[in-house]
Amino acid sequence: MSSETSTQSPDRKPRVAVVFGGRSSEHAISVVTAGAVLRAIDRTKYEVLPIGITTDGRWALTADDPERMAIAGRELPSVEDLVESADGGVLLPVTPASREVVYTEPGAVPKALGEVDVVFPVLHGPYGEDGTLQGMLELAGIPYVGAGVLASAVGQDKEYMKRVFISFGLPVGPYEVIRPREWQADPAAARKKIVDFAGEHGWPLFVKPARAGSSMGITKVDDLSGLDEAIAEAQRHDPKILVESLLRGREIECGVLEFEDGPRASVPAEIPPVSAHDFYDFEAKYIDSASGIVPAPIGEDATRRIQELAVAAFEAASCEGLVRADFFLTEDGEFVINEINTMPGFTPISMYPRMWQETGVEYPELVDRLLQAALRRPTGLR
Numbered sequence: 001m002s003s004e005t006s007t008q009s010p011d012r013k014p015r016v017a018v019v020f021g022g023r024s025s026e027h028a029i030s031v032v033t034a035g036a037v038l039r040a041i042d043r044t045k046y047e048v049l050p051i052g053i054t055t056d057g058r059w060a061l062t063a064d065d066p067e068r069m070a071i072a073g074r075e076l077p078s079v080e081d082l083v084e085s086a087d088g089g090v091l092l093p094v095t096p097a098s099r100e101v102v103y104t105e106p107g108a109v110p111k112a113l114g115e116v117d118v119v120f121p122v123l124h125g126p127y128g129e130d131g132t133l134q135g136m137l138e139l140a141g142i143p144y145v146g147a148g149v150l151a152s153a154v155g156q157d158k159e160y161m162k163r164v165f166i167s168f169g170l171p172v173g174p175y176e177v178i179r180p181r182e183w184q185a186d187p188a189a190a191r192k193k194i195v196d197f198a199g200e201h202g203w204p205l206f207v208k209p210a211r212a213g214s215s216m217g218i219t220k221v222d223d224l225s226g227l228d229e230a231i232a233e234a235q236r237h238d239p240k241i242l243v244e245s246l247l248r249g250r251e252i253e254c255g256v257l258e259f260e261d262g263p264r265a266s267v268p269a270e271i272p273p274v275s276a277h278d279f280y281d282f283e284a285k286y287i288d289s290a291s292g293i294v295p296a297p298i299g300e301d302a303t304r305r306i307q308e309l310a311v312a313a314f315e316a317a318s319c320e321g322l323v324r325a326d327f328f329l330t331e332d333g334e335f336v337i338n339e340i341n342t343m344p345g346f347t348p349i350s351m352y353p354r355m356w357q358e359t360g361v362e363y364p365e366l367v368d369r370l371l372q373a374a375l376r377r378p379t380g381l382r
């Protein structure tokens with residue numbers, strides 16, 4: 001089994017492919033984040049190649065134009081608005097023998113776009129943050145920012161995430177899973193499982209798709225009357241769904257970043273309850289840019305505790321580069337982990353960069369550290 005450290009010639013700047021957009025429901029957020037990353041990458045140190053993935057999965061060359069990648073009023077940006085050709089495509093060679101990116105257009109000779117030294121997958125959700133893209137980059141032998149295949153997949157699947165946390169002794173709240181085959185075989189029995197869960201743990205319930213993100217498909221259900229619609233809504237996003245009991249308490253999150261000597265935790269942040277929205281949902285997160293409190297006013301002991309738990313979550317899932325770990329601080333002072341995000345919201349006003357800024361790492365340094373961590377990492381098994 002060979003394992004080589006990535007190298008590029010000393011007289012050439014490392015070339016970063018910023019890959020963004022994509023097929024998930026978080027397409028627009030990804031574009032916004034990529035705009036900020038493009039703005040922050042130090043061009044004296046790195047060369048940049050922006051590659052947008054359209055909502056139907058086409059890899060396209062896009063303008064290196066961060067201004068057009070922001071939210072304008074309530075108007076969300078998309079890769080379709082940035083592509084330079086309606087039918088051109090970008091190919092990454094899926095062989096470690098070459099890192100040469102190729103541009104193709106129907107009827108034209110393929111054009112070499114030069115080598116890529118590292119990919120920054122600024123992608124959220126399925127086909128970006130879930131291990132699929134990471135698998136492709138492993139095949140290609142190209143280093144990339146963030147979690148590898150397994151950690152990405154664990155971070156995307158709320159069932160397996162909980163199972164991993166439980167097995168590593170992290171505190172997890174009560175939940176129940178309904179798998180697709182189970183639902184198909186006997187929906188009434190599956191529904192009864194949920195009703196029994198509510199009987200044991202009480203209403204309200206949170207009904208969630210197992211693999212989504214940005215609160216998509218999540219409903220808080222107050223009683224039996226809302227259950228069927230909530231199940232159907234979650235299943236529209238993923239045939240596998242979870243129910244959880246409501247965790248009462250404060251929402252506190254913590255960033256983890258890989259330094260030269262290993263992962264470190266940021267100061268935590270508190271996400272205050274959003275009154276206009278029933279919970280911290282898509283609109284609250286991205287359109288109204290809900291203002292988290294950094295650092296979270298929880299005192300030194302709780303801060304130390306959440307930092308330990310956040311690094312433990314990073315290690316439990318075998319994360320790399322970065323993770324944002326989200327917790328509830330319950331009324332009796334205990335932390336319960338809700339989830340990790342292996343590619344958390346990453347615009348300068350997003351919680352992860354804000355927590356690092358408060359810890360002393362400014363946004364451009366954050367981007368640089370992530371790229372450096374990826375370039376340091378050997379390709380192949382590690």
Ligand SMILES: Nc1ncnc2c1ncn2[C@@H]1O[C@H](COP(=O)(O)OP(=O)(O)O)[C@@H](O)[C@H]1O
Binds near residue numbers: 173212214216248
């Ligand atoms: N069990 C729960 N108890 C209380 N609030 C919850 C619970 N699960 C989710 N929420 C609320 O819903 C939001 C989104 O849920 P989350 O599991 O983080 O999904 P996503 O992956 O879409 O971010 C959380 O930030 C929190 O505000």
Ligand SMILES: [Mg+2]
Binds near residue numbers: 215339
């Ligand atoms: Mg969340």
